[in-house]
Amino acid sequence: xxxxWIEHTSELEVELEASTEQGLFEAGVEAMRDLLSDGExxxxxxxxxxxxxxxxxALLADWLGELAFLAETRGLAPDRLALLELDEEGLRALxxxxxxxxxxxxxxxxxxxLTLERAGAGWRARVVLDV
Amino acid sequence: xxxxxxxxxxxWEIPADAQSGMRVxxxxxxxxxxxxxxxxxxxxxxxxxxxTLPGIxxxxxxxxxxxxxxxxxxxxxxxxxxxxxVVSPGGVGYDINCGVRLLAAPFGADELGERxxxxxxxxxxxxxxxxxxxxxxxxxxxxxxxxxxxGPAALVEHEGIGSEEDIELTESRGRLDEADPAVVGERARxxxxxxxxxxxxxxxxxxxxxxxxxxxxxxxxxYGLREGQVTVLIHSGSRGLGHQVCTDFVKRMxxxxxxxxxxxxxxxxxxxxxxxxxxREYLAAMAAAANFAWANRHAIAHRVRExxxxxLGEAAAAGTRQVYxxxxxxxxxxxxxxxxxxxxxxxxxxxxPPGSLDVPERYRAVGQPVFIPGSMGTASYVLAGRTxxxxxxxxxxxxxxGRRLSRxxxxxxxxxxxxxxxxxxxGITVRSPSNRGLAEEAxxxxxxxxxxxxxxxxxGLAAKVARLRPVGVVKG
Numbered sequence: 172x173x174x175x176w177i178e179h180t181s182e183l184e185v186e187l188e189a190s191t192e193q194g195l196f197e198a199g200v201e202a203m204r205d206l207l208s209d210g211e212x213x214x215x216x217x218x219x220x221x222x223x224x225x226x227x228x229a230l231l232a233d234w235l236g237e238l239a240f241l242a243e244t245r246g247l248a249p250d251r252l253a254l255l256e257l258d259e260e261g262l263r264a265l266x267x268x269x270x271x272x273x274x275x276x277x278x279x280x281x282x283x284x285l286t287l288e289r290a291g292a293g294w295r296a297r298v299v300l301d302v
Numbered sequence: 303x304x305x306x307x308x309x310x311x312x313x314w315e316i317p318a319d320a321q322s323g324m325r326v327x328x329x330x331x332x333x334x335x336x337x338x339x340x341x342x343x344x345x346x347x348x349x350x351x352x353x354t355l356p357g358i359x360x361x362x363x364x365x366x367x368x369x370x371x372x373x374x375x376x377x378x379x380x381x382x383x384x385x386x387x388v389v390s391p392g393g394v395g396y397d398i399n400c401g402v403r404l405l406a407a408p409f410g411a412d413e414l415g416e417r418x419x420x421x422x423x424x425x426x427x428x429x430x431x432x433x434x435x436x437x438x439x440x441x442x443x444x445x446x447x448x449x450x451x452x453g454p455a456a457l458v459e460h461e462g463i464g465s466e467e468d469i470e471l472t473e474s475r476g477r478l479d480e481a482d483p484a485v486v487g488e489r490a491r492x493x494x495x496x497x498x499x500x501x502x503x504x505x506x507x508x509x510x511x512x513x514x515x516x517x518x519x520x521x522x523x524x525y526g527l528r529e530g531q532v533t534v535l536i537h538s539g540s541r542g543l544g545h546q547v548c549t550d551f552v553k554r555m556x557x558x559x560x561x562x563x564x565x566x567x568x569x570x571x572x573x574x575x576x577x578x579x580x581x582r583e584y585l586a587a588m589a590a591a592a593n594f595a596w597a598n599r600h601a602i603a604h605r606v607r608e609x610x611x612x613x614l615g616e617a618a619a620a621g622t623r624q625v626y627x628x629x630x631x632x633x634x635x636x637x638x639x640x641x642x643x644x645x646x647x648x649x650x651x652x653x654x655p656p657g658s659l660d661v662p663e664r665y666r667a668v669g670q671p672v673f674i675p676g677s678m679g680t681a682s683y684v685l686a687g688r689t690x691x692x693x694x695x696x697x698x699x700x701x702x703x704g705r706r707l708s709r710x711x712x713x714x715x716x717x718x719x720x721x722x723x724x725x726x727x728x729g730i731t732v733r734s735p736s737n738r739g740l741a742e743e744a745x746x747x748x749x750x751x752x753x754x755x756x757x758x759x760x761x762g763l764a765a766k767v768a769r770l771r772p773v774g775v776v777k778g
Contacts, residue, residue, distance in 0.1 A: 180344075180370040181371055181708075182371070217370075275542070279549045280374070283372030
């Protein structure tokens with residue numbers, strides 16, 4: 172499970188790779204952790220998330236957008252997943268992290284050049300984030 | 303993009319048959335040097351994708367500061383015809399009504415003197431930026447609805463913030479009538495409630511400047527600008543509220559594409575006919591977010607005036623007047639010739655010429671003010687709209703210098719601390735919550751604003767009025 176940042180003139184584009192489809196969503200948390208990390212604070216947060224959607228690529232973009240939303244509205248700098256389940260209806264997760272003042276760098280996740288596909292024995296996805 | 307052909311000195315065109323699905327040609331305002339930079343990223347491909355949108359008229363346009371964005375390029379203009387042409391949230395962008403407001407102080411840079419650093423510091427304390435994003439107090443539901451419906455007029459009327467003159471000197475008087483607060487979703491409200499009067503991050507800033515050179519004395523006099531004067535440029539938008547409106551409608555319109563029988567080369571161009579339920583609701587929500595953005599810059603300007611009062615006294619604050627406020631990410635219903643159009647400007651500024659009834663009366667003889675921020679450490683420009691804009695670009699000019707390097711590359715080229723020192727050596731005081739963010743906005747990451755403005759002027763879209771040089775920057 173890995174992520175890497177792709178060159179983009181004005182925004183941030185991330186490529187995620189994992190051995191499973193669900194692993195892409197876990198890699199997405201790692202990428203967002205990289206952007207939102209604000210150091211350890213006295214308070215821990217645990218926030219349940221439920222997203223609906225049958226289109227997996229759009230669901231992945233919505234997932235990253237949700238993490239940006241939680242950073243901005245709840246001050247959540249995510250660092251681990253206590254739960255992540257993908258099913259036919261969408262996604263259910265329990266996100267844990269530090270409560271702080273993460274930078275409002277990422278405003279949302281776009282559908283531009285959005286891909287999620289099998290790559291050899293694993294899976295690969297790309298998402299452009301609005302900054 | 304090999305199909306690019308030269309139309310004239312500063313205009314290039316990709317014909318409509320260059321790519322499958324294009325309904326109109328794509329035109330680019332640039333000189334040869336800027337064109338080389340434009341061709342090096344994905345801007346032209348994105349511009350051709352925009353040319354496939356249903357209901358699009360004449361041509362899609364790229365301003366000389368165009369660069370790769372998502373869906374639309376940043377610096378792109380598209381006009382669709384009512385009633386069935388489409389509106390695309392991606393054609394406006396996530397930061398709905400990101401824009402620029404210019405204030406002119408009653409004192410000169412020489413009078414500011416050694417108090418420059420104190421003023422920049424006081425502005426950085428007064429205007430929340432970066433991580434300390436929250437406003438002093440969250441808006442309640444009723445107040446938020448008033449701001450969404452009325453824009454800055456709600457702050458003047460109910461809070462006594464700013465003045466009627468500020469409203470008069472704001473594009474569209476700071477209010478789009480299509481706004482309907484009821485269609486702004488709960489999550490957008492949640493994000494925006496405590497963000498009024500805050501700068502945000504990324505490329506947003508408050509810059510203290512001095513008027514370095516006057517190019518057009520008549521227009522400068524009309525705008526109240528003189529050489530040596532201190533000005534303050536505010537760059538911000540609709541914050542999380544606007545971002546959420548865009549997110550919500552990209553998703554809704556993406557899901558409705560099949561019903562509207564629209565096929566797109568890029569999902570981020572998701573759109574709906576202006577006459578459709580989704581189209582009408584987006585326009586109403588976008589207009590509400592635009593009103594919020596004008597109110598946001600209005601509240602920031604109030605805080606800047608408070609900072610000026612703290613450092614230079616009440617008289618200096620009271621004499622600090624607004625020159626104008628322009629949006630550069632917005633869709634507007636405008637009449638061009640005999641047609642009713644929805645002009646979608648993403649990273650592009652309305653630039654109406656002398657005589658336009660949409661220009662405040664006191665500026666009507668010289669044209670609408672247009673503000674073109676450079677990068678930190680370089681000049682910004684005040685321009686005036688020209689007739690050529692109505693003839694060639696749906697009344698539009700550029701919006702800035704335009705990015706040249708990605709944020710990652712900028713950070714590899716210079717460190718924030720080093721940049722801060724370099725700017726201080728040039729006499730520019732910098733306040734930034736993060737060295738990383740500072741490096742990402744380094745001047746080397748941007749095109750030369752002088753070249754961009756020169757092309758706009760040669761194209762007849764707008765003309766130079768004044769050049770402003772930074773003396774202090776508060777970065778978001």
